[in-house]
Amino acid sequence: MANSETIKLIIDDVIPNAGDNETQWIVSAWQGLHKSLQKVPFQVEDPYRAELDEFTISVDASPVVDLLKSAAESSGGFASYLQLAVEKDLPIGAEITMVFESDIENMEKYTRYHAAAVLVQQIMLAMNICLPGSCQFLEVYFEGDQAELFDLPELDSTVFTNGWLSAFDADWPVLKPLKFSDVWEWLTAQATSETDTAIRPINKVLFGLLELCQPRSMFEARDALLMTHILEILMDTGNMTSPDLIRERVVSILGEPDLKADSFNELYRLKNAMIRGDLPSRRPALVFHDADEEILQQLEVHNSPIEQALAALLGMLQDLVLNNAKGYKFSEQMARL
Numbered sequence: 001m002a003n004s005e006t007i008k009l010i011i012d013d014v015i016p017n018a019g020d021n022e023t024q025w026i027v028s029a030w031q032g033l034h035k036s037l038q039k040v041p042f043q044v045e046d047p048y049r050a051e052l053d054e055f056t057i058s059v060d061a062s063p064v065v066d067l068l069k070s071a072a073e074s075s076g077g078f079a080s081y082l083q084l085a086v087e088k089d090l091p092i093g094a095e096i097t098m099v100f101e102s103d104i105e106n107m108e109k110y111t112r113y114h115a116a117a118v119l120v121q122q123i124m125l126a127m128n129i130c131l132p133g134s135c136q137f138l139e140v141y142f143e144g145d146q147a148e149l150f151d152l153p154e155l156d157s158t159v160f161t162n163g164w165l166s167a168f169d170a171d172w173p174v175l176k177p178l179k180f181s182d183v184w185e186w187l188t189a190q191a192t193s194e195t196d197t198a199i200r201p202i203n204k205v206l207f208g209l210l211e212l213c214q215p216r217s218m219f220e221a222r223d224a225l226l227m228t229h230i231l232e233i234l235m236d237t238g239n240m241t242s243p244d245l246i247r248e249r250v251v252s253i254l255g256e257p258d259l260k261a262d263s264f265n266e267l268y269r270l271k272n273a274m275i276r277g278d279l280p281s282r283r284p285a286l287v288f289h290d291a292d293e294e295i296l297q298q299l300e301v302h303n304s305p306i307e308q309a310l311a312a313l314l315g316m317l318q319d320l321v322l323n324n325a326k327g328y329k330f331s332e333q334m335a336r337l
Contacts, residue, residue: 005100005107007116007147012093012139014064015085016157020077022164025177026134027068029127032180034061037123040184042100043194044115048108052194055115059123060097067094093139113142113150118193122184124155124213125192125206129317130183132175133161138215156215163310170261170308173254173315178322186321202326204233205313212310221279224270227309234316236330243268249330254315263305270305 018026037059046053068078071090075081085092098116120137127135136157142150167175190202198204208230212223232241235249243264250264251257273279320326 003102003104003107005102005112006144007098007100007112008095008143009098009116009120009137009152010093010095010141010143011064011137014094014136014138015068015071015078015082015092016133016136017082017161018078018133022131022133023068023072023077025131026078027065027072029131029134029177029180030061030065030068032130033059033123033127034065036181036184037061041188042115042119042122043191044118045193045195046111046114047196048110048114053102053104053111053115056101057119058099058101059119060099063094064096067091095143109146109149112144113147116142117150117152120152121155121210122187122193125209126180126183126187128157128160129178129187129314129321130180131177132164132314133157154215155210155213157213158216159212159307159310160314162307163314166261166304166307167311167315170258170311172257172261173312175311175315175318178318183321186324189324190326200326201233201236202320205230205317208233209313221270221274223306224267225274227306227313228267228271230313231309234313234328236328249328250312250316252330253319253328254312257312261308261311263308267305267309 016026037057039056039058042055042057044053044055071078071081075084081090082092084090098119100112100115104111120140124135124137134157137152137155140152140154141147142152164175167173187206190200190206192203192206195203198207208226211226228241228246231246231250235246237245237249246268247262247264270279316328
């Protein structure tokens with residue numbers, strides 16, 4: 001590898017909201033990232049050159065690890081630390097350094113920052129499959145040669161945190177921390193970084209998950225469209241899109257849900273109402289306040305089935321990692337009685 005490019009990612013808001021138990025797991029997950037991503041191969045589709053770029057990457061996440069450890073030691077959990085941070089102006093940001101080694105001569109700036117942005121998305125997916133809610137990239141920007149020409153979209157961990165809490169509350173599905181190295185190896189095998197247009201079903205699912213990571217104050221009914229689309233791809237339903245079929249296939253993988261987690265019918269009711277135009281429309285938010293009862297009611301109506309479906313999706317992605325599989329195939333059997 002003849003050439004080396006170094007890019008810093010500044011994350012002004014890197015500490016996710018988490019309780020005491022999850023806090024220690026999150027620190028361990030980031031330590032796993034820092035240990036695993038040293039001199040590893042990384043392939044990225046380069047739209048500028050219309051070919052596949054091959055890199056060897058190293059990621060120094062020690063500043064994030066140090067910040068997370070300090071926050072955990074001082075407050076016990078990230079949720080407590082984040083409350084204190086508002087009152088006492090405590091640090092919540094850190095940086096990671098990414099080194100890209102390649103044989104590319106005179107690498108274009110677009111190639112360089114495109115590869116860095118794809119790596120950030122890969123880290124976001126890997127960390128939050130490894131431990132839902134463990135990683136966020138909020139208020140982010142690059143530092144490096146001509147970095148000011150490129151903006152990096154923010155990625156929020158809230159969707160994963162809420163999925164984790166939904167699973168915990170309903171005791172379904174069983175989600176647990178996985179080794180970062182195992183998840184990264186599985187994600188690499190899916191060639192997710194190697195394309196900007198997903199063709200494989202699993203990459204359509206993962207790209208859809210990245211869409212759900214876009215910062216928002218709450219889920220909207222239209223997110224039910226995306227969530228059902230993701231589930232239908234993963235469950236290989238083809239043109240058969242009934243909630244009963246989705247439920248049957250999900251249950252065959254994750255087991256029978258508790259009644260309060262069995263919200264497939266409600267998820268599809270939201271989807272169908274959105275398609276028909278039956279749902280009332282709200283003005284885009286102007287301000288947010290904890291006492292806004294109307295917003296809280298909307299959260300209860302829309303978030304529950306979407307977050308429960310997301311918990312199921314995370315459970316199945318963890319199942320694929322643990323079984324080193326790229327998807328599911330279902331068959332129908334007949335027997336005469």
